[in-house]
Amino acid sequence: MLLSSTACGDVQITHFMITDSFNRTHNYLRISLTDSCNLRCFYCMPEEDYEFTPTSRLMKASEIESLAKVFVAAGVDKIRLTGGEPLVRRDAVDIINRLSQLQIELSLTTNGTRLHHFVDTLLAANIRSVNVSLDTLDRQKFKRITRRDQFDVVYDNIQELLRIGIRVKVNVVVMKGVNDDELTDFVAWTKFQSIDVRFIEFMPFTGNRWTNNQVMTLHEMLQVISNEYDFSAVTASPNETVKRFQVPGFAGTFGVISTMSSHFCGSCNRMRLTADGKLKNCLFSEYETDLLSALRDGQDVEPLIRQCAMDKHFQLGGQLAPDLNDVQADQIHNRSMITIGG
Ligand code: SAM
Ligand code: SF4
Secondary structure (H helix, E strand, C coil): EEEEEEEEEEEEEEECCECCCCCEEEEEEECCCCCCCCCCCCCCCCEEEEEEHHHHHHHHCHHHHHHHHHHHHHHCCCEEEEEHHHCCCHHHHHHHHHHHCCCCCEEECCCCCCCCHHHHHHHHHHCCCEEEECCCCCCHHHHHHCCCHHHHHHHHHHHHHCCCEEEEEEEEEEEECCCCHHHHHHHHHHHCCCEEEEEEEECCCCCCCCCCEECCCCCCCCCCHHCCCCCCEEECCCCCCCEEEECCCCCCEEEECCCCCCCCCCCCCEEEECCCEECCCCCCCCCCEEEEHHCCCCCCCHHHHHHHHHCCCCCHHCCCCCCCHHHHHCCCCCCCCCHHHH
């Protein structure tokens, strides 16, 4: 545990930081608002029939706020809302409003289908940057990947965010044989618009039928892009998960989140709270800490948070081999991505 003190007027405030046994400080929390979604991306939802968690087992808006405050008091200064699809939750506006009152940078990862209903809310909450997932620029392929015909809505909503001055990061999960032929189309998009495209290596989760030969690696992506473009690396900020690049003269950037081929666990500063109130110290962690039950029982959750951080493995939840050729997806004990919150 790290301790630091700052003088604030005459009052001395002590900050407790959430650290792990490798001395990594955790100042970034991702909160999943729901495991429900209005799209059905085949790489995210489990194959078999999936039943969304009943509302009574999800954190209520007031419980999300209470838990968030404990994290903020423990040094968290960045919160990202995710899901499932965070914007399908009926009380999403209330949750965003509550969290916007905290001393944090608040952001959101969304499939973009409902953003047009939230423009005023995002502006009022001072959300400056939104991650929107869009795996293809082809309307028909979008339908095949998500099993819903919503390409135009998502694309138009990205344009609307840009128009009102909100930064857009476009998340693209790259899979061989699915959308690996579109890398340079996405890079071409960054020529005229100031977006940050983030190509994400396909990751294994419960029920998503991951195989290593579907993963397009950082190295392979850069190889393909370099056949068409010269580009240079953009200086990384601390704890950045994406290796970013820019074509000289282009308005935006592109980057790769290379979890599978070149992980970035050494500088990890993130924890995840699932929609049913379980704390995960890693995207790939097997074990979870039930903060919601503790909160409902009136317990102090702060020691539970600290212990969860201390139990964190150095890399990939202690479950994935760092060489993706050695990853045994059927041996991983985890949830489906939609129930974790990416
Ligand atoms: N519904 C929102 C969305 O689609 O952005 C938020 C939740 S989604 C689980 C968060 C991110 O995880 C999305 O960018 C999605 O593409 C990504 N994702 C889901 N399954 C993945 C997988 N197996 N490998 C890599 N990224 C994945
Ligand atoms: Fe829904 Fe996002 Fe998962 Fe697609 S990636 S099914 S939009 S939660």
